[in-house]
Amino acid sequence: MTRHLTLAAIVAATALAIAAVVPASAPALLGAGIAAVTAFASLAAFGLFGRSGRRPLQKALAIFAAMFLVRVVALAIGVVAVARAGWSPLAFAVAFFLPYFAFAAVEGGFVHSLGRRSGKSA
Secondary structure: OHHHHHHHHHHHHHHHHHHHHOOOHHHHHHHHHHHHHHHHHHHHHHHHHHOOOOOHHHHHHHHHHHHHHHHHHHHHHHHHHHHHHOOOHHHHHHHHHHHHHHHHHHHHHHHHHHHHHOOOOO
């Protein structure tokens, strides 16, 4: 888990640093921040529920799906906030989706690592 948290922290720091220096930094920081917060929430949920009890892979996949829905709602709220503030929705979307794909790869790696260690081999 620490390897996945470290990778997520590197992605978050990079995304936020880049978002801070672009011309439309306010919407970019909002997008990168939403992506980072939801990624760390997802990894925290994996740590709390993903390895406990029986069937950790199924629990981790349920967390993965639930956090995807949370991200969709957060993305919609962010788009509305950016539009109402008169900021650039393109900067927001790019700053959200670029780190999101990196975070999804980190989360997918964690879920994959659970599948390799659980149960008997076929």
